[in-house]
Every structure is written in C-alpha cells, then in structure tokens.
Amino acid sequence: MYVAVKGGDAAIAAAHAWLAEQRRGDTALPELSAAQVAEQLGLAVDRVMAEGSCHDRELAALAIKQARGDLIEAAFLLRAYRNTLTRFPAAEPVDTGAMRVRRRISATYKDMPGGQVLGPTFDYTHRLLDFALLAEGEAPTPPEESEATGAPMPRVSDILAQEGLMRREPPGDDAPPPDLTRDPLPFPAPRALRLQSLARGDEGFLLGLGYSTQRGYGNAHPFVAELRMGEVEVLITPPELGFPISLGEITVTECQMVNQFAGQADTPPQFTRGYGLSLGHSERKAMAMALVDRALMARDLGEEVTAPAQDHEFVLLHADNVEATGFVEHLKLPHHVDFQSELEKLRSIRARWEAARNGVAEAAE
Amino acid sequence: MTASAHMQAPDTDPGYNFAYLDEATKRMIRRTLLKAIAIPGHQIPFGAREMPLPYGWGTGGIQVTASILGPDDTLKVIDQGADDTTNAVSIRRFFHRVAGVRTTTRTAEATIIQTRHRIPERPLTEGQVMVFQVPMPEPLFKLEPRLAETRRLHALGDYSLAQVKLYEDIARQGEGGSSYSHPVMVNHRYLMSPSPIPGFDNPKLHMSPALMLFGAGREKKIYAVPPYTSVVSLDFDDHPFRPVRAPHACAACGSTTSYLDEIVTDDRGGRMFVCSDTDHCAENQMARKAAE
Known part of the structure; x- marks a missing residue:
C-alpha cells in the first residue's frame, strides 16, 4: 500500500546530528575556539560583522564556528541575534x-x-603559498615600533x-536618521x-x-x-x-x-x-x-x-x-502543489500543439 | 627547456623557472608580441596566466617582461614615474627573486623598463623596450562596453564614437579630451589606449626609437607600437591636442619642462610641486651641482 511521505522528525534530528558531527570534524584534532577564530581568522570576523550589521567580535566568531566557516550563514546567525537586542538611541556621527x-x-x-x-596589508605581498605555515611554528617577529608622531x-x-x-554634501539636519532595519x-x-x-x-x-x-x-x-x-x-x-x-x-x-x-x-x-x-x-x-x-x-x-x-x-x-x-535556497522547499498544476498545464498545451501539427500534416497530404 | 637550466642565475629562488613563467608560456607570449608588433596598435588576445600579484597591479606587464627578459638584461620598474613607489619596489623585488637580473633606477642604463602611468622624461634610445601595465586595453570601453561590438568598430576603422565624444567635450567644457588615457591613432590605422599615462606623455610615443609593449593581464590582451611608428593623439585640426602639466617649476631640481606631482604640505592650502620622474630629477640635481 502506498504511504505518503511525511516530514519525519527523526530525519530532521538525524540530519542535524550529522551536521554537528561534520562541523566538529575529526575529534582526534583539537577543537577550534571562538577566540582562535576571532584572533586568527580576523578578516572573516570583520566581514561577518559588516554583513551581519553587528559589531561584536566574539559573537561573529561564534557564528563562524557554528556555520562551519560559511560566512553568509554566519552573517545570518548574527543578524537574527541582533534583532533580539534592546535598541539604544542613535549614536552621534562617528568622526x-x-x-x-x-x-x-x-x-x-x-x-x-x-x-x-x-x-x-596584503598589498605588495607576492601571492606565493607560504608552506612554512603548514607547520606550527614560532610566532612571527613583530616589526619595530616607532613613536607615533601625533601629527x-x-x-x-x-x-x-x-x-x-x-x-x-547637503548639510545635515537634526532629524533622526532613517533606519533601514525598521522601515x-x-x-x-x-x-x-x-x-x-x-x-x-x-x-x-x-x-x-x-x-x-x-x-x-x-x-x-x-x-x-x-x-x-x-x-x-x-x-x-x-x-x-x-x-x-x-x-x-x-x-x-x-x-x-x-x-x-x-x-x-x-x-x-x-x-x-x-x-x-x-x-x-x-x-x-x-x-x-x-x-x-x-x-x-x-x-x-x-x-x-x-x-x-x-x-x-x-x-x-x-x-x-x-x-x-533565503530566496534562492527556498527553491529547495517542496513546491509539488504548484508543480502539479504546471505539469497539467504543460500536458494540456502540448496536446493542443500536437493536434495542431497533425492537422497541418493531414491538410498537406 | 635545457636553455632555462643554465639561464638560472645563482641567487634566484630554485623552486621557480627563470622569470617565473614556464618556457612554453613565455614562447606563447612572445608569439603574441610578434603579432602585436606586426599590426601596430591592434589588440591581440592571449592566454594570460594567474600571477602571484593581483589583477590590476601589473600582471599583464609582468607577463610581458617575464617573456622577454634574458639574464643579460637590466630592468627598471617605475610606478607614477618613480622607482621607489611601493608597487614598483614589489615588482622589482619579484623579478630579482625569480630571475636574478640586474636592476637599475637609471633610465639610461635600462634595457627593459616596466612602467605604470608614465613614460620617462629622458628620451629613450634604440634597443630599449618599454613595457606598459594596462588596466583597460580597449580605448572605446567607456563609450561601448561590449567587446564584440568594439572589435567590429576596430575592423571597420569606425572611430566616430570617440570623435563625437571629443566634440561634445569641446562643446561643453571648451576643451577636449581626457586628462589621462587619451586615445591615440597608431600608424594611421588603429585607435589605441596609451594606458593611463597623462596626456603629457602621449607625444613621447610618436616616432620613438624604443619598442613599446602593452600588456593587459585581466583583460587578456597584448598590443604594441614598434620603433619609429606614427602615434597621434586624437584631436581636431582647430582644437589640437594639448598636453597638460602643472604650471610650476620642480621644487627639487627646478625643471620647468617635466611632469610634476602635487604634494600637500599642510591643511591650510600649502602645496609643493616636484618631478614625478625621480631618476630625471636626480640627474638634473647632479648636473646643477656639477655646474655650481
């Protein structure tokens, strides 16, 4: 007897457990800490803070760890969290x-x-893989510091x-700035x-x-x-x-x-x-x-x-x-109701097309 | 291939072939160069490679230099006219590392001069090769971005778009043309981008005794101006092309004919003008001292 496919709590739970296992990777290797991400993958953290619209290095690092390094997923996590925070007044323009x-x-x-x-900066570096980084080595020697001129x-x-x-630029006014995240x-x-x-x-x-x-x-x-x-x-x-x-x-x-x-x-x-x-x-x-x-x-x-x-x-x-x-990936969701009507439509117009062609062929004979 | 083994200079990085690229790639680029020289000003597509410097930072020029460089060459690299600008230093170091060739800052001593945005003030001589780093090889791209269409326009020699643009600039602003990257007609046939050199440098391309090679890595094009070739800046008879320089004397050497950089000395409107060509400026200063 045919049984319709159901969502399956068990399938979802198993998928998420598998995801968690994949995220952790080989347990023989030490686990990556959010602090390590924040310190050593700093530019990934910066990108997630910018696209996540939230300046918090620790949370952005956590998002990157949780998202297995998928930076858009991490920005998404941070945006979702950001909306749970109480809003302060708008800051003064930064100088x-x-x-x-x-x-x-x-x-x-x-x-x-x-x-x-x-x-x-990466500018003026030659983009040659530095195989020395494959081995865990000594920390690089910091460059010499000179006195800040204060100029x-x-x-x-x-x-x-x-x-x-x-x-x-047109002069600013005292009106509160418009807010993309609210309107x-x-x-x-x-x-x-x-x-x-x-x-x-x-x-x-x-x-x-x-x-x-x-x-x-x-x-x-x-x-x-x-x-x-x-x-x-x-x-x-x-x-x-x-x-x-x-x-x-x-x-x-x-x-x-x-x-x-x-x-x-x-x-x-x-x-x-x-x-x-x-x-x-x-x-x-x-x-x-x-x-x-x-x-x-x-x-x-x-x-x-x-x-x-x-x-x-x-x-x-x-x-x-x-x-x-979200919208691109939503195409992975079930669409079979719409698709069913699309199927019927296609069959119907195809039948017309075939009938028309046969009619033309008969007329030609 | 065996030639490359003994071409390896003693102090170069042994992990890389002489001048970085493999010999087959260099040969492919040299063939492209020959074709480019045979059809002055015409853009020849080539299979540009990924280089260890980013696109837009001179990958086309570096590939051309790598392909023509021999162990006996003396290389000069300038950016904005100066040998000590960061990108010039970086590219010079790159060739020192992977080819071990002699490098110089003296225009007179160089056999190959790779440049971004300038042609040296000192007249070039026969046997010297200029290698230009080119960001956008297509002179018409601001007027027609589609390459299939610009290729057709070049084939027909139809440069009316550029002429109408020049006319409109004159009609609206009273003067024509772009301050840099001003297009030139090469050998009376092809409209060519001189790369973003200031218009001031355009006349130096005309009938130059040196070979001019242009490499665009990201856009995958090479073109050339052979020695003693006519190169004319696009203009009208009644509005001739006018090379522009800041109307000052160099604060370091006193030159009133060289192209000048404007340096901001304070935030109260203070300005200083010095030669953009550092080698030329140093020569002038030495000559001045000798005369005193």
Missing part, C-alpha cells in the same frame, strides 16, 4: 577624521599631512574641498538609506557591481582619495544627560573615492564623492561600496542612467545576502 589610524593611504597624492601609513591626519577629501573642487526602503532611495543598505550588502555582489562601473557599465572615473582603517570612538547622547558620553571604540574602514563630474548650467565642473564605510577591516568592501555609492548618484546628478550599478532598485533590492540566500 573618522579623529580616527586612531592603523592604515591610511591616498592614491591621489604622493604625500600629504600625516603621510601614507601602509599598515597591516593630525586631515581627510584628503577635506583638502580638496578647501580648494572648492569637491561637490558640497522598508522607499524608491528612489535617499542617500542615507542607500549607504545603510550598501554597508550591510554582500561584499561579492558589490564587488562585481563596482567592477562593472570600471569596465564601462556606468562610466566611472574613480580615484581613491583616501582609504583609512583604525579605531573610532562611538558617542551617544542620552536624553536624560543631554551631553555625549563614550560607549567605547570600534574598528572601521573608510574609503572616499573622487570622481569627475561634468557639471551643469548652475553647477561648475567638480569632483564628486563616492563613500564607503564598513565595520572592521574590510577594504575591498569599503572600496566597492564607494564605487557603487557614486554610481547610484547618477540620477541625482542628472546623469544618464544606463547601467545596472546605477539602478537603485536593481542594486539595493539584491545586495542583501541574507535576503538573497
């Missing part, structure tokens, strides 16, 4: 000009006040702005919401879009005015106090790209800014974000919108990897 800089480079000037600080490091975009060559996106989206969306958007998706603008799909002429990474202070002003207090420091990466803009009848030709800001140390993300931010300004600047990266809906509705992975 990246006052950043405690660990890395700061400009591609537009050979030198500028504060200088170029290379910092910890100020003004933002390069501010230096250009002094000469009046940078397009002025749905309107279209066309204001820049504050676009930047929020890009900041939590998928690094790979933004990378591909940013790259497309460099290859002629969106007509970008970008220069990295400045890329800086380091610690910034987060301040909040509790209403009962009325003055800002420090919550602590977070690591961020900021990228400011300058792009030429032809100007209009009432605007002189000038540079425009593409802006990228990402939690943790994530230069690829901040740079891609800055490229896409500039591309999305096309509409506001009266430029022709021709490329995918310039299309608000195309970019902002597809940049979120938690949304995207």
Whole structure:
C-alpha cells in the first residue's frame, strides 16, 4: 500500500546530528575556539560583522564556528541575534577624521599631512603559498615600533574641498536618521538609506557591481582619495544627560573615492564623492561600496542612467545576502502543489500543439 | 627547456623557472608580441596566466617582461614615474627573486623598463623596450562596453564614437579630451589606449626609437607600437591636442619642462610641486651641482 511521505522528525534530528558531527570534524584534532577564530581568522570576523550589521567580535566568531566557516550563514546567525537586542538611541556621527589610524593611504597624492601609513596589508605581498605555515611554528617577529608622531591626519577629501573642487554634501539636519532595519526602503532611495543598505550588502555582489562601473557599465572615473582603517570612538547622547558620553571604540574602514563630474548650467565642473564605510577591516568592501555609492548618484546628478550599478532598485533590492540566500535556497522547499498544476498545464498545451501539427500534416497530404 | 637550466642565475629562488613563467608560456607570449608588433596598435588576445600579484597591479606587464627578459638584461620598474613607489619596489623585488637580473633606477642604463602611468622624461634610445601595465586595453570601453561590438568598430576603422565624444567635450567644457588615457591613432590605422599615462606623455610615443609593449593581464590582451611608428593623439585640426602639466617649476631640481606631482604640505592650502620622474630629477640635481 502506498504511504505518503511525511516530514519525519527523526530525519530532521538525524540530519542535524550529522551536521554537528561534520562541523566538529575529526575529534582526534583539537577543537577550534571562538577566540582562535576571532584572533586568527580576523578578516572573516570583520566581514561577518559588516554583513551581519553587528559589531561584536566574539559573537561573529561564534557564528563562524557554528556555520562551519560559511560566512553568509554566519552573517545570518548574527543578524537574527541582533534583532533580539534592546535598541539604544542613535549614536552621534562617528568622526573618522579623529580616527586612531592603523592604515591610511591616498592614491591621489604622493604625500600629504600625516603621510601614507601602509599598515597591516596584503598589498605588495607576492601571492606565493607560504608552506612554512603548514607547520606550527614560532610566532612571527613583530616589526619595530616607532613613536607615533601625533601629527593630525586631515581627510584628503577635506583638502580638496578647501580648494572648492569637491561637490558640497547637503548639510545635515537634526532629524533622526532613517533606519533601514525598521522601515522598508522607499524608491528612489535617499542617500542615507542607500549607504545603510550598501554597508550591510554582500561584499561579492558589490564587488562585481563596482567592477562593472570600471569596465564601462556606468562610466566611472574613480580615484581613491583616501582609504583609512583604525579605531573610532562611538558617542551617544542620552536624553536624560543631554551631553555625549563614550560607549567605547570600534574598528572601521573608510574609503572616499573622487570622481569627475561634468557639471551643469548652475553647477561648475567638480569632483564628486563616492563613500564607503564598513565595520572592521574590510577594504575591498569599503572600496566597492564607494564605487557603487557614486554610481547610484547618477540620477541625482542628472546623469544618464544606463547601467545596472546605477539602478537603485536593481542594486539595493539584491545586495542583501541574507535576503538573497533565503530566496534562492527556498527553491529547495517542496513546491509539488504548484508543480502539479504546471505539469497539467504543460500536458494540456502540448496536446493542443500536437493536434495542431497533425492537422497541418493531414491538410498537406 | 635545457636553455632555462643554465639561464638560472645563482641567487634566484630554485623552486621557480627563470622569470617565473614556464618556457612554453613565455614562447606563447612572445608569439603574441610578434603579432602585436606586426599590426601596430591592434589588440591581440592571449592566454594570460594567474600571477602571484593581483589583477590590476601589473600582471599583464609582468607577463610581458617575464617573456622577454634574458639574464643579460637590466630592468627598471617605475610606478607614477618613480622607482621607489611601493608597487614598483614589489615588482622589482619579484623579478630579482625569480630571475636574478640586474636592476637599475637609471633610465639610461635600462634595457627593459616596466612602467605604470608614465613614460620617462629622458628620451629613450634604440634597443630599449618599454613595457606598459594596462588596466583597460580597449580605448572605446567607456563609450561601448561590449567587446564584440568594439572589435567590429576596430575592423571597420569606425572611430566616430570617440570623435563625437571629443566634440561634445569641446562643446561643453571648451576643451577636449581626457586628462589621462587619451586615445591615440597608431600608424594611421588603429585607435589605441596609451594606458593611463597623462596626456603629457602621449607625444613621447610618436616616432620613438624604443619598442613599446602593452600588456593587459585581466583583460587578456597584448598590443604594441614598434620603433619609429606614427602615434597621434586624437584631436581636431582647430582644437589640437594639448598636453597638460602643472604650471610650476620642480621644487627639487627646478625643471620647468617635466611632469610634476602635487604634494600637500599642510591643511591650510600649502602645496609643493616636484618631478614625478625621480631618476630625471636626480640627474638634473647632479648636473646643477656639477655646474655650481
């Protein structure tokens, strides 16, 4: 007798037990701790914090461990957790000009006040596998430290702005900033919401879009005015106090790209800014974000919108990897009710098609 | 293959073939180069390899240099005109490590000069080879991103898109053209991207005694300008191409003819201008001292 397939609690429990076993791997090897992930896979942690929209290294490391290194799954875990937290008031805007800089480079000037600080970077390494890392060895010797000069490091975009060559950003107001995580996106989206969306958007998706603008799909002429990474202070002003207090420091990466803009009848030709800001140390993300931010300004600047990266809906509705992975992967769920009607439909139109063809054949005979 | 064994310089990394790439790959690239030289300015596709430096950082130039480099060559590597910029240092170290060739910062001494964004100020001579790192080999890509279409336009010699763009720039801004990467007509036939060199350097390509090779790794194209070939910046008779430099003298050597870098000295508008070509600047300073 035929028995319909049921969900099967036992099957699900077994699958999850198997998953846990796979996650742990060979038990003859020591287990990886979340602290080890946070320390030694730090850039994975940074990416998960950025896409998970939550600055907490320990929780992000835990998410990576639990997700077996699947970073989108880890960002998903962190996002889900984030929504269980009580919300504080919005912070004051972070002052990246006052950043405690660990890395700061400009591609537009050979030198500028504060200088170029290379910092910890893969840039200029030769991508040759270092087989020495296969063996557990001694800790690498730390580089020599020099005294911090304490010289100020003004933002390069501010230096250009002094000469009046940078397009002025509209002044901010005291209205609380819109919040992507509380209200749905309107279209066309204001820049504050676009930047929020890009900041939590998928690094790979933004990378591909940013790259497309460099290859002629969106007509970008970008220069990295400045890329800086380091610690910034987060301040909040509790209403009962009325003055800002420090919550602590977070690591961020900021990228400011300058792009030429032809100007209009009432605007002189000038540079425009593409802006990228990402939690943790994530230069690829901040740079891609800055490229896409500039591309999305096309509409506001009266430029022709021709490329995918310039299309608000195309970019902002597809940049979120938690949304995207959910909908793509939902295709694994049962769809047999819909599919049954699709089957019947196909059989029916095929029968018509065959009848029509036979009719043609008979007429020809 | 046996040739490569004795070409191995004594202090190079023994784990890698001379100049990193295997001999068959180098031969494939040299064949592409010959074809490129035979059709000046025409882009030839080639099977670019993954290199241990990232795309966009000079993988095309590095593959070309690796393919033409011999143990007797003297290599100079510049980025933004300077030998001491980080990427130039990195590429020079790479070739020192995998080929053990002699390197120099002197333009006059070099047999091969790999460059990003500049042509040296000192006139090049016969026998010297310039290798350009090229990010986007297609001069029309900002006007037509689809490669199947640009290939057709090159075949027809139809460069009206570029001419109309130039016309529109002149009509709107009063002056034409891009400040860098300004397209050139090579041998009166192919429109070519000179790579993102400033327009100031474009005239140096015209009738140069040196061989100019252009390598684009990510886009998998090679092209070339043979010695003594006509290279003309795209322009109109009544709006001739105008190379631009900052209107100052170099703060270090006093040159009023070299291309200058602008250096921000403070956040109150202070600026200083110095030669972008560090070797040229040093030569000028030495000549000045000798004269004193």
